[in-house]
Amino acid sequence: MTLIIDRLRSDGFKRYAATVKYSLYTMFRPLDGFWDLIHEKRGSLAAAHTFVVTMIFVQIGFLILTNFQFINIPMEFFSSAYVVTNIVLPMFLFALANWCLTTLFDGKGRISDIYMAYAYAMVPQIIIRIIYVPLSHVISYDEGMILNILWYLSEGWFYLLIICAMMQVHDYSFSKAIVTTLLTLVAMAIMVFIFLMFFAVVSDGVAYFYSVGQEAVFRVRRG
Amino acid sequence: MYKQIICFVLAAIIVMPTVAFASEASKYTYAYNEWGIPIPSPDAYRVSAYIIGQHLQFNGESIGAFRTPQDIHVYENLLYLADSGNNRIIILQFLEDTSFEVVDIKTYAFIDGEPSGFNNPHGIFVSPWQYNKGQIYIADTDNQRVLHLDENWNVINEILHPGIHGISLLDENSDFLPTKLAVDFSGRLFVQTRHVNRGLMEFDRYGVFAGYMGAPPVEVSIVDQFWRLIATPEQRERMLLNVPVEYTNLSIDHEGFIYVTTASENVEPVARLNAMGEDVLIRNGWSHPVGDLDWGMGADRTGPSELAAVTAFENNSFVVFDRKRGRLFAYDQQGQMLYAWGNPGNREGFFTTPAALDSMGYTLFALDAGIGGNAASLTRFDLTEYGALINEALDMYQRGLYEESYDVWNDVLRINGNFGLAYIGIARAMLREGHYREAMHYFRLQNDYRNYGRAFTFYRRIWLEQHFWIFALGLGVLIVVPPVVKKVKKVRKEIAES
Numbered sequence: 001m002t003l004i005i006d007r008l009r010s011d012g013f014k015r016y017a018a019t020v021k022y023s024l025y026t027m028f029r030p031l032d033g034f035w036d037l038i039h040e041k042r043g044s045l046a047a048a049h050t051f052v053v054t055m056i057f058v059q060i061g062f063l064i065l066t067n068f069q070f071i072n073i074p075m076e077f078f079s080s081a082y083v084v085t086n087i088v089l090p091m092f093l094f095a096l097a098n099w100c101l102t103t104l105f106d107g108k109g110r111i112s113d114i115y116m117a118y119a120y121a122m123v124p125q126i127i128i129r130i131i132y133v134p135l136s137h138v139i140s141y142d143e144g145m146i147l148n149i150l151w152y153l154s155e156g157w158f159y160l161l162i163i164c165a166m167m168q169v170h171d172y173s174f175s176k177a178i179v180t181t182l183l184t185l186v187a188m189a190i191m192v193f194i195f196l197m198f199f200a201v202v203s204d205g206v207a208y209f210y211s212v213g214q215e216a217v218f219r220v221r222r223g
Numbered sequence: 224m225y226k227q228i229i230c231f232v233l234a235a236i237i238v239m240p241t242v243a244f245a246s247e248a249s250k251y252t253y254a255y256n257e258w259g260i261p262i263p264s265p266d267a268y269r270v271s272a273y274i275i276g277q278h279l280q281f282n283g284e285s286i287g288a289f290r291t292p293q294d295i296h297v298y299e300n301l302l303y304l305a306d307s308g309n310n311r312i313i314i315l316q317f318l319e320d321t322s323f324e325v326v327d328i329k330t331y332a333f334i335d336g337e338p339s340g341f342n343n344p345h346g347i348f349v350s351p352w353q354y355n356k357g358q359i360y361i362a363d364t365d366n367q368r369v370l371h372l373d374e375n376w377n378v379i380n381e382i383l384h385p386g387i388h389g390i391s392l393l394d395e396n397s398d399f400l401p402t403k404l405a406v407d408f409s410g411r412l413f414v415q416t417r418h419v420n421r422g423l424m425e426f427d428r429y430g431v432f433a434g435y436m437g438a439p440p441v442e443v444s445i446v447d448q449f450w451r452l453i454a455t456p457e458q459r460e461r462m463l464l465n466v467p468v469e470y471t472n473l474s475i476d477h478e479g480f481i482y483v484t485t486a487s488e489n490v491e492p493v494a495r496l497n498a499m500g501e502d503v504l505i506r507n508g509w510s511h512p513v514g515d516l517d518w519g520m521g522a523d524r525t526g527p528s529e530l531a532a533v534t535a536f537e538n539n540s541f542v543v544f545d546r547k548r549g550r551l552f553a554y555d556q557q558g559q560m561l562y563a564w565g566n567p568g569n570r571e572g573f574f575t576t577p578a579a580l581d582s583m584g585y586t587l588f589a590l591d592a593g594i595g596g597n598a599a600s601l602t603r604f605d606l607t608e609y610g611a612l613i614n615e616a617l618d619m620y621q622r623g624l625y626e627e628s629y630d631v632w633n634d635v636l637r638i639n640g641n642f643g644l645a646y647i648g649i650a651r652a653m654l655r656e657g658h659y660r661e662a663m664h665y666f667r668l669q670n671d672y673r674n675y676g677r678a679f680t681f682y683r684r685i686w687l688e689q690h691f692w693i694f695a696l697g698l699g700v701l702i703v704v705p706p707v708v709k710k711v712k713k714v715r716k717e718i719a720e721s
Contacts, residue, residue, distance in 0.1 A: 069672040069679075074258050138683070141676030 019044040023051065023123040027157075030164035037120060038113045038169050045112060048119035052091065055122050059083050062129045067136040070147055090188070091118055097187035098166075101180055107170030117165035121158055128154035251572065252564040254642070257509045257670050259516040262641050267553065267562045267610030268587060271321050272603035273571045276306070279313070281325040286313065289599035294403060295590045297581045298349035298357070301326065302588060305347045305361075308596055310340065312347060312361070317583065321605070332361070332370055334378045342366045345402040346415075352408040355428075360412060362401035369401050369414060371430060382412075385424070385432035405475040407498075413473060413481060420469045422500065423483070437483065437500030439468055439490040471546075472579070476535035484543060486529035493533055493543050508559035514545045514552050515563070524548055524567070532580035534587070538614065538621045542580060542587060549574030551589065551604075555617055559644055562610075569598045585614055609638045616648055625655045643669045654678050659685065 007013060022042050026033030037043035060083050063073060095118060099111040109117075132150055139146060166177035250263035276288040290308025297303075302315040302323075312329040331338040346362030358379070359372040371380040384399035400417035401424075407413070410428030413436070422438035451459060468487035475481050480503070481496040492513050495504035510516055514528025524547055531546035539556040550565040569575050569591075578592040585606050593599030606614060612635045619628035629652035632645040639645075650665030654674070659682035666675035687694075 068667065068670060069676055072670055072672065140680045140683070141672050142680070 016044060016046050018042075019047040020050060023047065023120050026120050026161070027124050027127075030161050031168060034117055034120070034161075034165045034168035037117065038109065043116050043120060045116060048116040051119040051122055051126065052088070055126055056084055056087055058126050058129050059087060062133060065133050067139075069139075069141045070136050070144060091115070093188045093191060094118060094184060097191060098180070098184045101184055101187055102170050105170075105176070105180060107172065107180070109169035113169050117169050118162070121161035121165055124157040124161065125154045128157075251566065252562055254562045255510070255516050255560055256641070256643060259510060261517055264562050264641065265609045265639050266564065266607050267613065268551070268564060268604035269607050270572045270602055271586075271605040272323065274315075274323075274601040274603070275599070279315075279325050281328055286325060286328060288597070289593070289601075290596050291592045292578065292590055292599050292601075293345040293592060294347050294362075294579045295581050295588055295601065296347045296349055297583045297588065298351060300583065301349075302581075302583070302601075303347045303349055303359075304590070304601065305344045307343050307345055307364070310342055310344070312341070312344065317603075321603070329376060332372050332376045332378050334381065336377075339378070346404045348404050348406055350406050352406070352410075354408060354410050355406070360404055360406055362404050362414065364400050364402060364417075367399045367401075369404060369412070369426075369430075371412075380430040382426060382430040385426075403470075403472050405473050405481060407475060407479045407481070413475075415470050415473055415483075417469075423470065423473065423481070437481070437494075437496040437502075439470070439485055439487070439494070471530060472532045474533050474535065474581070476539070476541075477537060478539075480535075482533045482535055482541060484530035484533045486531065486546070488527055492528065492530045493541075495535075505556065505558050507557040508554065510560075512543065512552070512554045512558050512560070514543065515548065515550070528552075531577045532590075534580045534582045536582060536585060536614070538617045540614070540617055542582070544577045544580045544589060546574075546577040549577055549591075551580070551587070555644065556621060561613060561644065569593075569600075572602065572604075574602075585611070609635070612638070613642070613644075616645075620648065625651045628652060647671050647674070650674065650678070654681075657681075 019042065022033070022037070026037055026043075060080055063071060063078070063083065064075075092115075095111055095115045098114050099109070101107075102109060102114075128150055132147060132154075135150070136147060163174075163177050163181060166172060166181055167174060170177070170180070172180065252264045252266045252268075253261045254264045256262050276286055279286045287309070289304075289306050292304055293307040294305040295302055300317050302317060304313040304315065306313050310330055313325060314327040314329070315323050316326045317323045329341075331340045333339070341361065341363050342365035343363075344361050345364040346360075348360040350356060350358045350360070357374045359370075359374075359376070361370040361372065363370055367384060369382040370378055371382065373379055397418065401414045402417050403415040405413050411433075412426040412428075412430070413423040414426065416424050419435075420438070421435040423436050425433045425436045427433045468485050468490060470483045471486050473481055473483045476495075479498070482493065483496060484493050486492070491502065491504070491506075491511060493504065494502040497503050504512070506512065514530060518525055518527065526547070528545035528550070529547040530543045532544040533541060535541040540554060540561065542551055542553045544551055545565075548565075549567040550563055552563045553561040555561055564572075566573050567575065574589065574591045575594050575598055576592040577589065579590040581588050587604040589602045589604065591598070591600045591602065612631055616628045616631040616635065619625075619631065625648075628648055632648035632652070635642055635645045636649075646665045646669045650662045650669075650671070651674070653659075653662035653665060654677070659678045662678040663675055663682060666672075666678060
């Protein structure tokens with residue numbers, strides 16, 4: 001017990017707590033916030049990991065606990081693994097694609113900076129989802145517009161923060177940030193395409209050699 | 224580090240379990256639940272008579288097998304069967320105790336006293352309306368005419384190729400091949416004609432062509448439009464034309480609305496047309512009435528259902544007949560699926576080539592045209608206790624007796640706990656009686672969010688009224704406490720200072 005309390009009082013934890021709390025600042029003052037996040041070292045990877053993990057749990061809770069009038073998924077087919085990949089995969093793809101792209105367009109950010117900025121940009125989504133769930137239980141289907149507005153707010157806020165993060169992390173102008181973000185989406189699509197094609201080719205190749213082997217076995221057996 | 228994580232994530236996607244469940248309903252009767260999964264159900268209809276031509280006697284002789292019969296029509300307790308391949312109309316009389324006998328066989332009608340034979344008649348209709356009660360309409364397909372007969376089979380009117388009158392949109396050189404027909408209460412005649420895709424041909428009560436009505440709407444997708452835009456004129460010519468599809472069958476209900484079916488993928492497979500030809504079918508079910516939702520992988524039968532016939536009951540529920548898988552699908556007034564039954568095959572309760580469907584009260588008659596002139600049959604289905612209960616409850620719903628239907632829905636649930644509509648029926652009764660909490664519970668069971676929201680609004684209002692004191696107290700505390708705290712602080716400060 002004392003160990004835990006000591007841990008909480010240590011300087012390391014205090015710094016971690018400060019970086020977590022700093023997300024509230026980036027949320028409302030993104031331009032200033034994302035600059036300091038990277039260049040003044042006011043954010044930390046630990047906090048970013050925290051946000052990602054929180055986002056995963058919040059998203060699972062969001063899908064399960066929201067009143068069925070607004071979100072209704074068949075529980076027998078619900079898969080947490082699917083939720084995890086839905087959050088983590090686009091994030092890593094974005095970080096990777098964006099880093100690949102911005103190194104060519106003299107962006108200043110490292111891949112860890114991009115990841116950190118992305119994670120900090122998810123914070124409004126987390127907070128709005130936490131508000132959304134209890135609100136959905138005191139609202140009827142006909143009043144669902146309120147929740148729709150909340151939903152669009154969270155999505156819009158996220159995209160806005162991503163653009164701001166691009167500007168500040170890579171030290172870009174607004175228009176350049178927009179262009180690189182769009183190009184990043186294209187790059188992500190290309191990566192997914194190559195990945196799928198690679199596996200299709202591999203599985204076809206395996207199937208080919210497997211059938212050749214089978215054919216050989218049949219012929220040998222028949223003599 | 225990131226490389227490893229990415230590899231891990233990518234690997235995770237590949238290993239992720241895919242959803243799999245039994246796709247083919249194994250039971251004879253089934254229904255789709257709100258997720259589109261077939262759930263076995265007790266039989267709602269059971270075969271009470273399986274009639275083939277060899278079994279029927281007329282004047283002491285067997286009348287011989289049916290040959291590709293195409294249409295049936297029920298008039299009071301008579302059933303008119305168009306035995307197309309044998310160029311005859313067979314009239315069966317059904318008695319109270321499900322027994323039946325051949326009353327008459329007609330192979331010709333009288334034009335001015337002269338007999339004129341039928342040639343491959345594909346459709347028959349006997350008017351149930353006051354205006355022309357008992358008059359008979361026959362689509363005499365290969366003679367290229369529609370016959371309008373009185374009760375004694377004398378021709379009142381012979382409707383030929385409307386192009387002859389010079390007012391038709393139908394090309395004069397093309398054949399006039401009427402197949403299915405229906406007459407409404409004002410004597411208007413609607414004919415489905417082969418190779419015509421502008422909808423139904425409408426004739427007025429004197430047999431004069433009045434135009435086309437109710438062509439299924441053509442939907443052009445954005446992608447198609449895009450390709451059409453960038454295509455060269457030669458390419459555009461070779462593309463499939465976006466034309467409306469042909470109706471496969473039609474049936475008129477007791478209110479004079481026309482139910483039509485199509486076998487196409489791009490339009491609603493079943494529609495209810497008003498006098499203007501507009502589709503007024505209510506589609507409030509979990510999915511639109513389209514037949515099978517889960518297509519399965521059985522043999523060469525893939526893709527959506529191809530509806531070949533339809534009939535509607537007094538309570539506005541209706542049944543459609545799928546010729547692809549030989550199944551019947553019943554839907555209620557709101558377009559919610561009730562039950563589906565049947566399968567391909569040539570034994571009792573199974574079908575090879577569904578051709579026509581009609582109802583006598585709640586008794587169904589399904590006509591199977593058979594394959595290559597063989598195995599044609601007429602099947603009579605009667606409601607089981609389960610089906611009768613459901614239809615009783617639907618009757619009550621139609622008349623607005625929600626509270627009274629409570630007991631009936633409970634009886635339905637005793638037989639089949641998976642029948643979703645029963646929970647909604649019970650919830651509706653609860654809602655009417657003011658048991659909002661219970662109503663919410665039952666609506667929740669069937670994921671009926673709209674009605675749940677309605678019940679919830681009532682429940683919330685009552686809850687707020689009953690717990691108003693909490694809010695009053697909270698407000699009071701908010702008003703009273705801060706000034707008091709302020710005062711106390713001030714006094715304390717003064718004490719400390721003095």
